[in-house]
Amino acid sequence: MAEPGTEWWASESFWRKCAIFVTAFMALVLVLLTFHTLTVIAAGSEAGRVPAYSVINHRIGYEFDDERNHMVPVIGPVAPLFGEALDEEAARALVDHGKLTVQARNCMNCHTLLGNGAYYAPDLTKAWLDPGWGNEQARELLMTMFLKDPPANARTFGTGRRMPNPHLTDDEVRAVIAYLKWMSAIDTNGFPSGFTPLPQGDLRGDAS
Amino acid sequence: MTLGGINYHELSFAQRLSVKYFTVAMVLFLAQMLFGLLAGAQFLWPDFLFGVLDFNVNRMVHINAMVVWMLYGFIGSIFWLVEDESGVPLVGPRIAEATFWVLTLAVTVVVVVYLVVQSGPGNQWTLWLINEGREYIEAPRWADIGIVLCMVAIFYNVAGTFVAGRWSGISGVLVLDLIALAGLYLAGMFYTTNLPMDQYWWWWVIHLWVEATWEVLVGCIMAWGLIKTLGARRRIVTTWLYIEVALMFGSGILGLGHHYFWIGTPEYWLGIGGFFSALEPIPLVAMVVHAVYDAGRHSFRSNNHPALAWLIAHAFGNFLGAGVWGFMQTLPQINMYTHGTQWSSSHGHLAFFGAYTTIVVAFIYLAIQRLRGDVWMSAGMDGAWRWKWALALLHIGMVGMSIALLIAGYEQSFVERAVGGSTWQAYFAGQTQPWFVQAMWWRMAFGVLMTAGLVLLLVDFLRAGAQETRPIKSLALPQAAAAGG
Amino acid sequence: MVDPGRIHTFAGAALIGGAMVLFGAGYAIFHALAGLSRSRRFAYISLVSYAALAACALALVPLLDLEGWWLGLIALLLIGYFVAPRFIWRLSLAVHGEGGGPPEGAARPED
Structure with missing residues (x-):
């Protein structure tokens, strides 16, 4: 293919090979990294970045890690969601129902989850830990009340933006809250930046 | 052929199909704009259509209409060039025709369900029938499967036609890229409880489409367009296409890492994402440098000025929207503050427009030229003010909107993230800050300007070249004849 | 972080x-223009652009408290962004088979 006057490094055949090899190499590296990443981000893996679903049985803290120089989730002592401890499978089913509900109600086209989604409403990554709930004792009740009828319980802070009523069933409300609690325990490398959680109870007690 | 008339029935079958794809693409482009205006208006008047068409519905239709119209534009362009490039007629015209109607019917049903049903109970049925609730790929599972089947049918026609006719460098890249593009869609078609896992694969579709396979697809379309309209030499265009593929995939595939900073994925993605993001502007700069070289060395005579103007807009828009706007927030040290704010919105708007709207519009002008009987489409043709004003309004509107959103994003990341500690209260403090509120008004004003530009563009699509009687033949390039493979 | x-x-x-x-x-565009017109002025503007690029890259170090791997990235970036546009320009010439002869198509008239 090389025409007279064309250097080998500018020839069509050289760049065809380059295109193929570069693409194949980068794809291969991506596949290898994907294998590794998927083991790391499996729920409850040893890496501890994505917690097991039964983390909803525990108090979730959020503390500064000196070594990593940002905030990280800390799994505290037993503090079951709605006072009801679940085994791993029941917890997974509850979180799963919550995620399905969040997808089915199209929450992501107003809110962001882990920063991805739309920008019309607040990020939900640390919704469970948001200081807006006041304190740990009132949180479950306030979240339930809010989700049952968001327009009536809206605090729009002067924006006038209210959340429409998604007409969640009682089961869906509990599931969504479980999903948000689990989500808040994901290690996001300190995102969103500088987040300060609501006042925390004891995190260093019996962490069974 | 009648100069300046409508020569629809003298087009080849595949090109008539292209006209259909382009028509639907433009209807969806208009829909994208209108739902964008509704969503933008809800930032200003939150009670507007509250409980009827809420923000999440408008925003979903806004971004889905965009993805689908751009894909329609690409498919239309591919059908336009496939017979010319392969030298033989389309292998499965009936299948191709049926595919178009099935796909269009499916898109219509999906949109109607979005608007009327909107959402469903929290179970798998909703994901299968109504809405998957994942940004950009909300289409329910039945439609996913339908889309994949339609893509297989389109792929059969495109690849089969090249197999029946002749292969070229352009068609080789095009066919391989189509396989990758369709294959990647599968990564977004399953459900998992694990949110980081969900978003890991979700980005495979979004990023590897927009920042890799779409760019290469557009490169193929553009390569063919340059040979046909400017008489560029095939060997050079093909070599340059390979160079762009190497640069684009070399930087773009692992550039995926810049989406894996904050979703629970391991820390090594911070370094990988940062490094490959720094490489990502290089293919875009390469395109600009090569354009400067070509413009300086080869005084090509263009017989289609609107198409050429939009091609130039593509080279610069891609660089500015994807390259500059992207790099601004791509380093994790900065992205930590800007991720998930209007900053992303600013980048998204400018990059999609600069990289993809421009090229589809350019290609439609090429198609119109043929439809009008190969008339000369010059800067001085009758009614040329329309394409010039449409181009200007759309660009002024888009750049203005992107700057307004950038200001909003700056203000939001500062008040909400840096100072406010990323709480909900800090979020709302950012949203009520006067700069933010003003930026939303400016965004709206520029959005209206853009919509006016789009209406004018659509009118021009119907009228461009209508009064023109000078054929391009009289200006034919001596080189074009020698350009064949 | x-x-x-x-x-x-x-x-x-x-x-x-x-x-x-x-x-x-x-930097890339003016380097290309300098090559096209053999004008020294364009070459100077191109180098000034690169100097501005380098100043920006170095300014990121204190602004973002870059250290370790990230300092290496800035160093690679300074080298890569210097070399890449020059290579791309050479490539543009070489792909077109330009070896100092009259540029192809230069004699064709404008519209």
């Missing part, structure tokens, strides 16, 4: 990052 000192500088750093890419394009 998060340093309180960065709160007031990240936005400036973002704009400087964008400016750096713009200067990169300026």
Whole structure:
């Protein structure tokens, strides 16, 4: 293919090979990294970045890690969601129902989850830990009340933006809250930046 | 052929199909704009259509209409060039025709369900029938499967036609890229409880489409367009296409890492994402440098000025929207503050427009030229003010909107993230800050300007070249004849 | 990753990052124009653009408290952004088979 006057490094055949090899190499590296990443981000893996679903049985803290120089989730002592401890499978089913509900109600086209989604409403990554709930004792009740009828319980802070009523069933409300609690325990490398959680109870007690 | 008339029935079958794809693409482009205006208006008047068409519905239709119209534009362009490039007629015209109607019917049903049903109970049925609730790929599972089947049918026609006719460098890249593009869609078609896992694969579709396979697809379309309209030499265009593929995939595939900073994925993605993001502007700069070289060395005579103007807009828009706007927030040290704010919105708007709207519009002008009987489409043709004003309004509107959103994003990341500690209260403090509120008004004003530009563009699509009687033949390039493979 | 000192500088750093890419394009374009016209002025503008690019890249170091791997990235970036546009220009010439003879198509008339 090389025409007279064309250097080998500018020839069509050289760049065809380059295109193929570069693409194949980068794809291969991506596949290898994907294998590794998927083991790391499996729920409850040893890496501890994505917690097991039964983390909803525990108090979730959020503390500064000196070594990593940002905030990280800390799994505290037993503090079951709605006072009801679940085994791993029941917890997974509850979180799963919550995620399905969040997808089915199209929450992501107003809110962001882990920063991805739309920008019309607040990020939900640390919704469970948001200081807006006041304190740990009132949180479950306030979240339930809010989700049952968001327009009536809206605090729009002067924006006038209210959340429409998604007409969640009682089961869906509990599931969504479980999903948000689990989500808040994901290690996001300190995102969103500088987040300060609501006042925390004891995190260093019996962490069974 | 009648100069300046409508020569629809003298087009080849595949090109008539292209006209259909382009028509639907433009209807969806208009829909994208209108739902964008509704969503933008809800930032200003939150009670507007509250409980009827809420923000999440408008925003979903806004971004889905965009993805689908751009894909329609690409498919239309591919059908336009496939017979010319392969030298033989389309292998499965009936299948191709049926595919178009099935796909269009499916898109219509999906949109109607979005608007009327909107959402469903929290179970798998909703994901299968109504809405998957994942940004950009909300289409329910039945439609996913339908889309994949339609893509297989389109792929059969495109690849089969090249197999029946002749292969070229352009068609080789095009066919391989189509396989990758369709294959990647599968990564977004399953459900998992694990949110980081969900978003890991979700980005495979979004990023590897927009920042890799779409760019290469557009490169193929553009390569063919340059040979046909400017008489560029095939060997050079093909070599340059390979160079762009190497640069684009070399930087773009692992550039995926810049989406894996904050979703629970391991820390090594911070370094990988940062490094490959720094490489990502290089293919875009390469395109600009090569354009400067070509413009300086080869005084090509263009017989289609609107198409050429939009091609130039593509080279610069891609660089500015994807390259500059992207790099601004791509380093994790900065992205930590800007991720998930209007900053992303600013980048998204400018990059999609600069990289993809421009090229589809350019290609439609090429198609119109043929439809009008190969008339000369010059800067001085009758009614040329329309394409010039449409181009200007759309660009002024888009750049203005992107700057307004950038200001909003700056203000939001500062008040909400840096100072406010990323709480909900800090979020709302950012949203009520006067700069933010003003930026939303400016965004709206520029959005209206853009919509006016789009209406004018659509009118021009119907009228461009209508009064023109000078054929391009009289200006034919001596080189074009020698350009064949 | 998060340093309180960065709160007031990240936005400036973002704009400087964008400016750096713009200067990169300026460097590349003027280098190309200098090659086309053999004009010294374009060559100077191109080098000034690169100097501005380098200044932006170096400014990111204190603004973002870069260290370790990230300093290496800036170093690679300074080398890569210097070399890449020159290579691309050489490539543009070489792909077209230009070896100093009259550029092809130069004699064709304008519209």
